[in-house]
Amino acid sequence: MTRTPVNVTVTGAAGQIGYALLFRIASGHLLGPDTPVRLRLLEIPQAVNAAEGTAMELDDCAFPLLSGIDITDDAKTAFDGVNIALLVGARPRSKGMERGDLLSANGGIFKPQGEAINAGAAEDVRVLVVGNPANTNALIAQQHAPDVPAERFTAMTRLDHNRALAQLSKKLGVSLGDIKKLTIWGNHSATQYPDLFHAEVNGTSAAAAVGDQEWLEGTFIPTVAKRGAAIIEARGLSSAASAANAAIDHVYSWVNGTPEGDWTSAAVVSDGSYGVPEGLISSFPVVASGGRYEIVQGLEIDEFSRGRIDASVAELVEERDAVKALGLI
Numbered sequence: 001m002t003r004t005p006v007n008v009t010v011t012g013a014a015g016q017i018g019y020a021l022l023f024r025i026a027s028g029h030l031l032g033p034d035t036p037v038r039l040r041l042l043e044i045p046q047a048v049n050a051a052e053g054t055a056m057e058l059d060d061c062a063f064p065l066l067s068g069i070d071i072t073d074d075a076k077t078a079f080d081g082v083n084i085a086l087l088v089g090a091r092p093r094s095k096g097m098e099r100g101d102l103l104s105a106n107g108g109i110f111k112p113q114g115e116a117i118n119a120g121a122a123e124d125v126r127v128l129v130v131g132n133p134a135n136t137n138a139l140i141a142q143q144h145a146p147d148v149p150a151e152r153f154t155a156m157t158r159l160d161h162n163r164a165l166a167q168l169s170k171k172l173g174v175s176l177g178d179i180k181k182l183t184i185w186g187n188h189s190a191t192q193y194p195d196l197f198h199a200e201v202n203g204t205s206a207a208a209a210v211g212d213q214e215w216l217e218g219t220f221i222p223t224v225a226k227r228g229a230a231i232i233e234a235r236g237l238s239s240a241a242s243a244a245n246a247a248i249d250h251v252y253s254w255v256n257g258t259p260e261g262d263w264t265s266a267a268v269v270s271d272g273s274y275g276v277p278e279g280l281i282s283s284f285p286v287v288a289s290g291g292r293y294e295i296v297q298g299l300e301i302d303e304f305s306r307g308r309i310d311a312s313v314a315e316l317v318e319e320r321d322a323v324k325a326l327g328l329i
Ligand code: NAD
Pocket: 011, 012, 013, 014, 015, 016, 017, 018, 042, 043, 044, 047, 088, 089, 090, 091, 092, 109, 129, 130, 131, 132, 133, 134, 156, 157, 159, 160, 188, 238, 239, 240, 243
């Protein structure tokens, strides 16, 4: 292997998403079969042992693309020279915890991580935030990394995108490859808006192919938006393998591009497009080329979609104002 390894840092590496993610990164699914990777695992001190156990298993896979693994509980060390940062570790909401407490606890994680990225990351660093509340955690990290171009900070709505694809393909009895241009707008939360009005099935309007506004409003949108909660209810734990898979998809598209004639969904820094306040990290239809995500421009937004997008964006504004009031940004 002659190429220089890409430094990939995974936070929360000993958690359940970490366990589903690391083996796929090391086997070449994140960046492709020709790119060696060096893994940096960041954990809290109490979970470093568990991360070491996962590293032993990674060694035991003898992955040809895995050129090394470092484990640390220090953010500065973890992000030194990082090319791809996957911020998975976050503080989950516990019983009786208020929203402000949750935002504050996560501010305590994402502020120093943003600062460490600012201090030591490689020039081409790309950051994906998975840990919830993902959009606002990404905003906190981005705000503390003033020397890194803002567009390098993203949050994950690819899992919501994949969930929407799966629901639509089942409803219409079409294969996943027949569906294009689906969009998740807004926040990775129950207010998100999975949009079928711009989506196409075999080149024709997906909304027209469904032809059933009641299903769209009463089944499709809530099923996608509340899927995370449904999985927690069924599994007793939040989604892990599907979340890891979506993180792989998000980064793979970012680096390798989206296919011609299609787009995907990602939460990226708003440039004011579609009335989303500049600077918010909100989900949009995006294409990737040349290693950049760009917001798809010029889509017509009807009244129904407008209301849904605005509601989710209003929630993001509230979260931003709450972290501002807490002095986190
Ligand atoms: P988990 O509890 O199994 O693992 C989280 C890990 O993060 C733990 O090992 C913990 O020790 C670690 N951690 C906590 N604080 C840390 C810090 N400051 N630095 C480094 N590591 C730290 O949780 P999980 O199931 O792996 O989920 C991780 C996060 O991803 C959660 O916030 C979850 O809600 C979120 N999630 C997001 C999506 C999405 O689509 N965006 C989907 C699923 C889950």
